[in-house]
Amino acid sequence: MDLGSFLQPDLILEDSVLTLTPEIVQTYGLKGLVLDVDETLVPFTVMEVSPELRAWIEKMRQFVDLWLVSNNLSEARIGGIARSLDLPYYLGAGKPSRRKIRSALEQMNLPVHQVGMVGDRLFTDVLAGNRLGMFTVLVEPIVHPGVAVRKHPIRNIEVLISEFLGASIKPKQHRVTKLHKPSDK
Numbered sequence: 001m002d003l004g005s006f007l008q009p010d011l012i013l014e015d016s017v018l019t020l021t022p023e024i025v026q027t028y029g030l031k032g033l034v035l036d037v038d039e040t041l042v043p044f045t046v047m048e049v050s051p052e053l054r055a056w057i058e059k060m061r062q063f064v065d066l067w068l069v070s071n072n073l074s075e076a077r078i079g080g081i082a083r084s085l086d087l088p089y090y091l092g093a094g095k096p097s098r099r100k101i102r103s104a105l106e107q108m109n110l111p112v113h114q115v116g117m118v119g120d121r122l123f124t125d126v127l128a129g130n131r132l133g134m135f136t137v138l139v140e141p142i143v144h145p146g147v148a149v150r151k152h153p154i155r156n157i158e159v160l161i162s163e164f165l166g167a168s169i170k171p172k173q174h175r176v177t178k179l180h181k182p183s184d185k
């Protein structure tokens with residue numbers, strides 16, 4: 001498998017993680033999600049969990065096992081966020097290293113292809129998830145509570161490099177609204 005394939009998310013959301021729904025995870029047969037923290041769930045500048053995120057976690061945990069796996073080294077930040085959401089976590093994961101995600105997968109005790117790796121970055125979250133054979137989901141970074149942002153220089157460079165290497169990072173081609181839903185009948 002070439003690097004472009006390793007950088008190719010299985011699903012690209014056009015908005016923040018808050019738009020990932022139980023219907024979407026069920027469509028792809030997912031039983032668990034490993035969630036990146038910084039700018040996927042909580043903006044860098046914020047220590048507290050937004051009411052929107054809390055409501056999203058409470059909804060999703062009824063359908064999937066949830067783990068937080070962060071590259072951040074701060075126990076105060078990542079541990080505090082995890083405890084406030086009552087979720088298990090690893091910090092200092094060094095993604096795209098697989099080690100701590102693999103530990104989370106072992107504790108979830110689910111087949112790897114039934115676990116989604118959800119994050120805002122291609123070279124850390126998506127690359128790590130694809131290296132393990134997980135279902136990878138790229139989301140827009142969340143910079144203010146509840147609001148996704150589209151201008152993000154490092155991420156934009158990662159998108160350009162990934163496309164140069166052959167990955168397709170165009171949300172239009174992966175619009176979740178195109179998924180067949182029972183209500184469409």
Ligand SMILES: [Mg+2]
Binds near residue numbers: 036037038040121
């Ligand atoms: Mg992140």
